[in-house]
Amino acid sequence: MNRTHTSRRQFLGSAAAASLALSMPAIAQASPRVVVIGGGFGGASCARALRQINPALQVTLVEANRTFTACPFSNEVIAGDRPMQAQQFGYDRVAADDIKVIIQAATKIDAQARSVGLADGTTLAYDRLVVSPGIELRFDALPSFDEAASARMPHAWKAGEQTLLLKRQLESMDDGGVVAISVPANPYRCPPGPYERASLIANYLKTTKPRSKLIILDAKDAFSKQRLFQNAWQELYPGIIEWVGLSQGGKVTSVEPAANTLVTEFARHTVQVANVIPPQRAGRIAEIAGVADRSGWCPIDPVSFESKLVPNIHVIGDACIGGGMPKSAFTANAQAKACAAAVVALLAGEAPTVPKLINTCYSLVAPDYGISIAGVYQPKNGLLTDVEGAGGVSPLEVPRDFRAREATYARRWYQTITAEAFG
Numbered sequence: 242m243n244r245t246h247t248s249r250r251q252f253l254g255s256a257a258a259a260s261l262a263l264s265m266p267a268i269a270q271a272s273p274r275v276v277v278i279g280g281g282f283g284g285a286s287c288a289r290a291l292r293q294i295n296p297a298l299q300v301t302l303v304e305a306n307r308t309f310t311a312c313p314f315s316n317e318v319i320a321g322d323r324p325m326q327a328q329q330f331g332y333d334r335v336a337a338d339d340i341k342v343i344i345q346a347a348t349k350i351d352a353q354a355r356s357v358g359l360a361d362g363t364t365l366a367y368d369r370l371v372v373s374p375g376i377e378l379r380f381d382a383l384p385s386f387d388e389a390a391s392a393r394m395p396h397a398w399k400a401g402e403q404t405l406l407l408k409r410q411l412e413s414m415d416d417g418g419v420v421a422i423s424v425p426a427n428p429y430r431c432p433p434g435p436y437e438r439a440s441l442i443a444n445y446l447k448t449t450k451p452r453s454k455l456i457i458l459d460a461k462d463a464f465s466k467q468r469l470f471q472n473a474w475q476e477l478y479p480g481i482i483e484w485v486g487l488s489q490g491g492k493v494t495s496v497e498p499a500a501n502t503l504v505t506e507f508a509r510h511t512v513q514v515a516n517v518i519p520p521q522r523a524g525r526i527a528e529i530a531g532v533a534d535r536s537g538w539c540p541i542d543p544v545s546f547e548s549k550l551v552p553n554i555h556v557i558g559d560a561c562i563g564g565g566m567p568k569s570a571f572t573a574n575a576q577a578k579a580c581a582a583a584v585v586a587l588l589a590g591e592a593p594t595v596p597k598l599i600n601t602c603y604s605l606v607a608p609d610y611g612i613s614i615a616g617v618y619q620p621k622n623g624l625l626t627d628v629e630g631a632g633g634v635s636p637l638e639v640p641r642d643f644r645a646r647e648a649t650y651a652r653r654w655y656q657t658i659t660a661e662a663f664g
């Protein structure tokens with residue numbers, strides 16, 4: 242708090258000195274301009290944090306959609322346990338913080354001129370730019386899985402219409418049908434998300450279509466909170482979920498949308514409902530800005546979140562290479578606050594403080610059964626790295642009310658994080 246006030250005073254002091262000889266309009270322009278692209282968990286949190294840390298900044302948030310649809314808890318929507326409205330947020334309260342919210346897609350970035358081009362042809366000038374565009378689905382990475390195929394085999398990995406499509410497909414499936422979830426290799430958005438989804442769909446099948454089955458076709462041999470998930474599946478959904486890892490031939494190599502078939506190295510699975518989660522990369526604007534490398538993700542300085550490729554552009558959330566930090570809403574929000582503090586410091590000519598960041602990922606295995614994993618991260622050797630001995634996972638052997646409490650903590654976490662991001 243003290244440091245913030247000092248920074249602001251120093252900043253205002255130096256801005257005032259520099260403007261002595263200038264005319265009034267020039268003084269009005271003297272407060273630094275920060276543009277944030279992407280009004281999701283990272284971008285909206287960052288815009289709000291910037292204004293909170295230094296109310297003198299001119300902050301503009303550029304977001305493509307009028308309504309944001311959150312992914313956390315969207316698996317409950319798919320399983321019919323939650324209304325879609327509980328996932329949706331507007332930007333009125335963000336704008337009420339004196340943040341200029343522009344509902345448009347950013348289409349160009351000129352790093353030399355420090356300007357952002359919008360879809361309507363206008364441009365915005367910035368002193369510092371924060372990019373938090375989330376993910377792009379790599380429709381090029383899985384033969385025959387393109388946008389048209391996703392209308393039949395939904396990914397539901399960006400929440401919205403796809404979430405509802407998958408829900409409808411499950412509802413219209415016969416009892417005795419097979420559901421398949423195809424999971425990509427790391428890194429991808431929300432490492433435990435596919436297994437939470439499998440659990441909640443299994444819960445739906447158990448209660449409404451008990452002769453049905455669910456198969457997870459996985460492009461890796463181990464996954465987040467694996468023992469906790471697998472123990473819970475044995476306890477809650479015996480005989481319903483089958484997990485096929487990479488070495489058992491779980492990697493989906495192509496799809497045949499017309500037949501609802503997933504092809505792996507060893508087998509073909511023709512199913513009633515196919516949820517195909519394809520490989521991913523940083524949102525397209527990151528590539529346009531030149532901040533994504535050949536991996537498709539964006540390398541950053543772990544102290545300031547400034548791009549290692551383009552100066553004055555910071556990248557946070559799913560789009561960045563977060564070292565040990567998983568791609569989660571919790572991570573995006575934590576990085577947003579650290580990045581905002583760094584941007585304020587840099588604009589004031591100060592060195593950013595070295596951050597320590599926390600992530601906790603909750604997963605629901607059933608509506609009243611939660612498990613979690615937590616980690617603490619700090620910059621080391623150019624990456625965000627696990628602080629050894631910090632964090633942990635839910636214990637394996639605990640009474641059921643412990644799991645119920647974790648489910649309550651998960652719901653409270655969602656309320657807190659969405660209030661922080663969207664007001």
Ligand SMILES: Cc1cc2nc3c(=O)[nH]c(=O)nc-3n(C[C@H](O)[C@H](O)[C@H](O)COP(=O)(O)OP(=O)(O)OC[C@H]3O[C@@H](n4cnc5c(N)ncnc54)[C@H](O)[C@@H]3O)c2cc1C
Nearest residue numbers: 279281282283305312313347374375431558559569570571
């Ligand atoms: C099924 C599922 C469950 C999940 N559950 C959890 C959970 O329980 N806990 C958790 O912590 N995380 C969870 N996540 C992960 C979480 O959703 C993401 O990690 C988080 O949304 C990342 O935040 P972000 O700001 O990077 O991207 P997003 O929140 O996706 O925001 C990106 C925003 O940028 C906008 N945008 C993109 N390009 C442009 C452009 N060119 N111009 C203007 N706007 C643009 C988009 O419209 C979007 O609003 C889950 C994800 C899934 C898929």
